[in-house]
Amino acid sequence: MNKDAAHAGQAAYTPFTLPLYDRLVLGASCRWLWRCPSERILDHYQKQVSSNHLDVGVGSGYFLDHVAFRSDRPRLVLMDMNANSLAFCSRRIARYSPKLLQSNVLEPIDFDGARFDSLGMNFLLHCLPGDMHGKARALDHLKPLLNPGARVFGATLLHGGVERNLPARGLMHLYNRRGIFSNREDSLMALERELQGRFDAVEIHVQGCAALFAARVKD
Template sequence: MTPTQDQVLAGQAVYTSKTLSLYDFIVLGISNRYIWKCPTPRIEAHYNAHVTANHLDVGVGSGYFPDHCQFPTATPRVALMDMNDSTLVYASERIARYSPETYRQNVLEPVTAVIKPFDSLGINYLFHCVPGKISEKAIAFDHLIPLMNSGATVFGSTILQGDVPRNWMAKKLMGFYNKKGIFSNSEDTLFELKHALEQRFDKVTLEVQGCVALFSAKVR
């Protein structure tokens, strides 16, 4: 079933300038370590292992990772893509030292802007906010692959419900977030994520930390 516009908007509407100012403390500081059981330094290490000097970040949140990561050069090309104006403004101001490109885009729809391709693509904590099954969300990859150079690295993280361990608090909070439309991961499994990646990319790697899947792959 194709996600409705309301469902798509619900997954990102929570991110306002006010909530983004609390995002690092609540999500990256508390939830990651104590609820999802994947401490933020683990995601940051994954980010550092794959980011390049020609990088696109999709679903940018507060901009924490492009702000804290170790780019291989002091003057990287960095682009931010999101459908939420608040996150684009917040994140772009946070990494203003890189003069980031910004693109407002719903990744469930084809990208029509003419954009010079990238060598790395980061998608962190986006898919669990996108409505639909992973097989439906993965159309985002199809829309983003044309923006990537051959051999580019795609990497990221997402919170799953199936095939991963979840403590009592994770189950309760996921249930609440799904009911509110903030999350849409009630059918997200490690198996489906692996299948979606292997259909589209080479050299797929997957690691589970708590109920978070960390993935990377190479563009064909």
């Protein structure tokens, strides 16, 4: 695995860009380019998240900040390769006292805590290097951290098997050239294949060029 490529996918998250993320990415890009408004992703998140939750690839922490947990004191662990994202997100949801784990999900994860009932992976997969089969190593590394029956969910931007308008194709091409995205080989069929090979009750809903997925860890 090319560690430089893995770092490139998260290098855009800096102390300067993170305060702009909600407005530029979750606001403008999601609505007008990817054609999947952040409200739709939040609704998907709300339906799947538990009060014993692991969030991987946390970004700005927007969804954790806006979701309504079923408990006043949820157990939250934030996992990301980027220390900037971890710090920004943890400050934003400090009311929940989240635990932080800096880790590369494409490598074995050193974690010996209690297992989780849900795993969120919003806008992570399209930033990981390689094809969908290679990216799915992240799922193999994360599964041991989950309880039987746990929900695995998230959203990712696809290149194949979805409709992309002209601006979306242009920006996606630019992001792939810069290494921010690595999704030229990501298709709806490939995503479905990797999820079904590992989990039960796989559901994928496409909106624009985004795939909102959910699955259940086998008992």
